[in-house]
Structures are given as C-alpha cells and as structure tokens.
Amino acid sequence: LAKTTQPISMDSYEGQEVNITCSHNNIATNDYITWYQQFPSQGPRFIIQGYKTKVTNEVASLFIPADRKSSTLSLPRVSLSDTAVYYCLVGDPVKGKLIFGQGTTLQVKP
Amino acid sequence: DAGVTQSPTHLIKTRGQQVTLRCSPKSGHDTVSWYQQALGQGPQFIFQYYEEEERQRGNFPDRFSGHQFPNYSSELNVNALLLGDSALYLCASSFFSGKQNTEAFFGQGTRLTVV
Numbered sequence: 001l002a003k004t005t006q007p008i009s010m011d012s013y014e015g016q017e018v019n020i021t022c023s024h025n026n027i028a029t030n031d032y033i034t035w036y037q038q039f040p041s042q043g044p045r046f047i048i049q050g051y052k053t054k055v056t057n058e059v060a061s062l063f064i065p066a067d068r069k070s071s072t073l074s075l076p077r078v079s080l081s082d083t084a085v086y087y088c089l090v091g092d093p094v095k096g097k098l099i100f101g102q103g104t105t106l107q108v109k110p
Numbered sequence: 111d112a113g114v115t116q117s118p119t120h121l122i123k124t125r126g127q128q129v130t131l132r133c134s135p136k137s138g139h140d141t142v143s144w145y146q147q148a149l150g151q152g153p154q155f156i157f158q159y160y161e162e163e164e165r166q167r168g169n170f171p172d173r174f175s176g177h178q179f180p181n182y183s184s185e186l187n188v189n190a191l192l193l194g195d196s197a198l199y200l201c202a203s204s205f206f207s208g209k210q211n212t213e214a215f216f217g218q219g220t221r222l223t224v225v
Contacts, residue, residue, distance in 0.1 A: 044216050
C-alpha cells in the first residue's frame, strides 16, 4: 500500500490560499488520491478525489503532476472554520480501504 | 437523507468487558467499514463488510469482530476490552458499483473509554 507523507502542521490567515502538498512515491497504477478533512470529535469528511492532472470542486482543487508521486490540495480564501486536520490518502477505489496517515493540522488565524 | 449514524455516541466500559457498537449506513450505500482512531492519530482500518461478509481486514486481533445485516447496517464487537482499546470508533459507508467504491461517508463516531 502506498504511504503518504505530508507536513504535520501549517498556519495561515483568513482570506489566504492554502496549499498542502502530499508525497506518495510508490503510488500504484490503480490508486486514486483522496483528501479528507476532520474536525475534533467528528468523522472525516470527503473533500476531493483525483487520479491525474487537476480536479476542482466547490471547496477545493487538487493538483496532480504527471508522475503522480505527489499531489497538492489547494484551499482558496480560507476562513477560521477551515481550521482542521487534513488527510491525504492513496488507495484503490475497487477495494475501498482507506489508509490514513498523521494528517496536516491547519490552523487559520484571524 | 440521513447520513451515517452511529450509536451510542459515548460509552464507558471496564477492562475485560465486551462492547457492541452500531452503524447505519447512508441511504443507498451497501458497504460498511470500521476504523479506530486513537487520540492525536489518524483513523486505522479495522475491517470492511459487503454483502454481509467481511471483505477486508486490517491489523487488528480477533477480539475485534463484526457483522453486517441484510439492511446493510453493521455492528462492531470488541471482546476482552483493554485500556488501549479506548478510542473513537468510526463507521464509514460507501456504495460498491461492482467496479469501484464511491467516496466514503463517515459517521460522528462512538467514543469508547475503557477504565
């Protein structure tokens, strides 16, 4: 199973764009990249998923280079409510098993 | 449309006891996975149920067992509780199309404290 590495923590200010990069050097051909957000004492919430190039939805963008060995989650104009732990996961959606790492704790300051 | 619901929300048990946690998947979902999240750590995969059978299992001892019912709801059972079993237990559901799983939706979790 591909292992992911992401920063332990990041700080930002309201209104800024935040980019969180995740490395997954041994990603397999069938693996997709998925990001989840988790607030304290709540279950993780799906943010975005992609296989290659760029994916965008109403809350975030996901950039994946051609070699797929890394990915970047971009959160536009963060607010205080975006303070949370963000997890980068790599896995085969056929199996559906999610392997979480330590995640990145994002602190948004006023 | 109700999302994933788990019960109970909190639970306190004594070492050596047994516990059963319950999960109702999101409407339309047929696959249920269970995760254990210790304080300050990411969730760890316990097992996954599909068509009432355990399809995948993580690195957890046999004290952890589960069941899926015909209505897709699921139970997680833990026997001979240890202090180290204290954690947030998360249930996630998804739909398996026959080719792949959709995105997983998580419940709020059950906070288990073993004393």
